[in-house]
Amino acid sequence: MDKIIITGGERLCGKLPISGAKNAALALLPCALLTEEALTLRNLPRLADIDGFQHLLNQFGVSTAIAGSRPEDFGRVMTLQATRLTGTTAPYELVRKMRASILVLGPLLGRAGEATVSLPGGCAIGNRPIDLHLKALEAMGVRIEMAAGYVRAIAPDGGVPGGDFTFPVVSVGATENALMAAVLASGTTRLENAAREPEIVDLCNLLVAMGAQIENIGEPDLVIHGVPRLHGATYRVMADRIEAGSYACAAAITGGDITMTGANIAQMGATVHALRSAGVIVEEAADGVQVRVDGPLKAINLSTAPYPGFATDMQAQLMALLCRAEGTSVLHETIFENRYMHVPELSRMGAQIETTGRTAVVHGVPMLTGAEVMATDLRASMSLVIAGLAAKGQTIVHRLYHLDRGYERLEEKLALVGARVERVGSE
Numbered sequence: 001m002d003k004i005i006i007t008g009g010e011r012l013c014g015k016l017p018i019s020g021a022k023n024a025a026l027a028l029l030p031c032a033l034l035t036e037e038a039l040t041l042r043n044l045p046r047l048a049d050i051d052g053f054q055h056l057l058n059q060f061g062v063s064t065a066i067a068g069s070r071p072e073d074f075g076r077v078m079t080l081q082a083t084r085l086t087g088t089t090a091p092y093e094l095v096r097k098m099r100a101s102i103l104v105l106g107p108l109l110g111r112a113g114e115a116t117v118s119l120p121g122g123c124a125i126g127n128r129p130i131d132l133h134l135k136a137l138e139a140m141g142v143r144i145e146m147a148a149g150y151v152r153a154i155a156p157d158g159g160v161p162g163g164d165f166t167f168p169v170v171s172v173g174a175t176e177n178a179l180m181a182a183v184l185a186s187g188t189t190r191l192e193n194a195a196r197e198p199e200i201v202d203l204c205n206l207l208v209a210m211g212a213q214i215e216n217i218g219e220p221d222l223v224i225h226g227v228p229r230l231h232g233a234t235y236r237v238m239a240d241r242i243e244a245g246s247y248a249c250a251a252a253i254t255g256g257d258i259t260m261t262g263a264n265i266a267q268m269g270a271t272v273h274a275l276r277s278a279g280v281i282v283e284e285a286a287d288g289v290q291v292r293v294d295g296p297l298k299a300i301n302l303s304t305a306p307y308p309g310f311a312t313d314m315q316a317q318l319m320a321l322l323c324r325a326e327g328t329s330v331l332h333e334t335i336f337e338n339r340y341m342h343v344p345e346l347s348r349m350g351a352q353i354e355t356t357g358r359t360a361v362v363h364g365v366p367m368l369t370g371a372e373v374m375a376t377d378l379r380a381s382m383s384l385v386i387a388g389l390a391a392k393g394q395t396i397v398h399r400l401y402h403l404d405r406g407y408e409r410l411e412e413k414l415a416l417v418g419a420r421v422e423r424v425g426s427e
């Protein structure tokens, strides 16, 4: 198992490229199931989760080919083609390892009229139910049966009728599944209180490029008029706003000055607002987003919320930054009940954080110290890297496979801006 060794104290300066967004890519890949024609995705990040999803799609008879990228390049181009589906079951083994596997449910239903997908169960950051995915599909005329840990979804007469559904809480995954089931429905689907994250907009834009009819893209009331068939497309995955926000925190905690090429400031509103409130200068640059610091970091208060609110996927990284701010910050995690697992590890590095339920109180400290720490989930891992970059001495982050799910060649990107980081194999 790989680990990363960080020698803290270097100011991060220079340029680093931002990859395609994992959370967008994982919703775009299953769109290959919706057509027999070829789908080409550009700017796909090289991540363990993308490889896992490719493997899952191969199980349904989707052919996948990677082209046009040298090993030293970031990103890849993948062409996927589902000429004929050879299966409609997503097994427990794959869904357990990669929660986004649940996103094959909607497109399999749309294309084949049926799907059997393992229930994903809980995970480190909390309970991750799929009841809203199923309720939305039921409202669209799909029959749902549960047996032996699997969901079996069946569309009457082989096709999804379509229908109206109001989400009681905003769900990114359920909105994505409902969208992908609705595009090939025989009727119209109206989704109220739908998620409107930029990754949802990216999914809608790809579906439209494939011939789907979707109104109100980027709004909470989506209207999808089903079409009889979709065609192939070539599409570029949006930039990863969470990766960019993470490197922004990394640069800021070191008092650095970096430009993140390819980052899109328009999609980073709440993160940019939080960083600016904390005293970080964030500006649009000709080729991306520039982040620098020329004064002390300040404490802030914030709550995570669905877009356009502050993303839960940025909470851990921002907390690491606030550990070095002047004053006391209060964070409130509203999306996942157990997303503070980085707190005990940050505390081992000298951070002063108290948690009560979903609230974390972060007392800024003048110095963090390097330590051996354990990554527990993807963003928690990144928060430890960020703290390590500013800490005195060496920080060793174990269980790097979490980071590899979501950060494309992290150590190479950090080295580009002057960090002293080393990846070493086997523990």
Ligand SMILES: CC(=O)N[C@H]1[C@@H](OP(=O)(O)OP(=O)(O)OC[C@H]2O[C@@H](n3ccc(=O)[nH]c3=O)[C@H](O)[C@@H]2O)O[C@H](CO)[C@@H](O)[C@@H]1O
Binding pocket: 023, 127, 128, 129, 130, 131, 132, 133, 134, 169, 170, 171, 172, 173, 174, 195, 197, 305, 306, 307, 311, 312, 313, 334, 335, 336
């Ligand atoms: C709204 C939100 O911030 N969603 C985040 C969530 O997406 P992800 O799609 O994983 O989760 P959802 O958006 O579906 O979950 C939002 C909330 O709804 C609840 N829920 C969800 C589905 C369901 O069927 N029933 C139900 O009760 C969840 O427990 C959670 O409290 O995690 C991803 C990975 O960290 C993030 O990229 C997303 O930004």
Ligand SMILES: C=C(OP(=O)(O)O)C(=O)O
Binding pocket: 023, 099, 100, 125, 313, 378, 379, 406
């Ligand atoms: C938790 C995350 O991803 P996933 O939903 O794939 O677990 C994340 O992107 O922060």
